[in-house]
Amino acid sequence: MRDIFTLITERVLRDCGMEPICTHVGDVQVCAIKSHPTYQVLRKKVRLGRSKSVASLRLWESVGTLAREGNEQEREKWLMILLDLLTPYFGGWSKELARKFHYEVSDIRSAMIEGALEAWFSMTGGMSANKLLDTMMNSAFTRARGLVEAGSSETCAASAEHLIIDAHEEQSALRASSIIDSGAVRDPDADERIRGERTGALLQRMGAMSHVKILHAKLRSGCRDEADAPAITPAQVGRSWVDGKNLYYRISDLLPPYIGFREAANVVDLSESQASKMAGKGSLAFRVLWIGNSRVVSVKSLMCISDIQDSIVHPDDVENGASHVSGE
Secondary structure: OHHHHHHHHHHHHHHHOOOOOOOOOOOOOOOOOOOEEHHHHHHOOOOOOOOHHHHHHHHHHHHHOOOOOOOHHHHHHHHHHHHHHOOOOOOOOHHHHHHOOOOOOOHHHHHHHHHHHHHHHHOOOOHHHHHHHHHHHHHHHHHHHHHHHHHHOOOOOOOOOHHOOOOOOOOOOOOOOOOOOOOHHHHHHHHHHHHHHHHHHHHHHHHOHHHHHHHHHHHHOOOHHHHHHOOOOHHHHHHHHHHHOOEEEEEHHHOOOOEEEHHHHHHHHHHHHHHHHHHHHHHOOOOOOEEEEEEEHHHHHHHHHHOOOOOEHHHHHHHHHHHHHOOO
């Protein structure tokens, strides 16, 4: 019989296929480690029970971070993987509970997943990877035991995706950096151009425009996957029609996707040792990804907690701002 454990595993296998999977930073192409296993191989190596290994805990922490960040589709994918890594430790216990209380094992397993998800979505503030693992497991066991001890065989028949609640991402505020308050500009087109020119002026002063122009050339040549392009507003359609393509991009596209743990700690005015202690307690503002024995942090998540807006700009505006500062 196909219960919720089977459905989750089938969903993960369908999403991952037979391709290598990166549980370090989520993308095989940008990961520093060159060798990655398929999900089937990876799943067999993970140990999250009583004999859990350091490597497995680090993998669990990285998957948990990936399930909190990125777009909705990516978050859902990694959350399913997080749950699927737990199901091997629920299997035997759910069968024993079903035998002891003469209950449907599929109902017990549905209750366990519901309990694990309840713990995941009720998590507030920071929580260490080990504490999160224990909390989700305990919640799953408690929910299952409560079900069978209540004596009713009626349980939720909804599919797994209906148990998942969309996490609301906080919108970062724009930090003022000039005497012009672009947020007060009523004309959307003028606001867009001012934002792009201010960005270009800043990048020119930093000496980074040569790097920026490489990205601009790539966009204009059509090398970017359209799926990676930010969605444009109706007001921006005109410029895209003139260009023949969507050239808009986010400021984060100019930055590396990840930086080292020490550098990330410095961004929030912490030493590496202070940040490590806070990470162990689960009180660190940003989440950590493990690449082997090294820790990295998502630049986008750092921008968010630092209230740095990931603005959408147009290459023409950025280059105009840079040219103005350089006197061209």
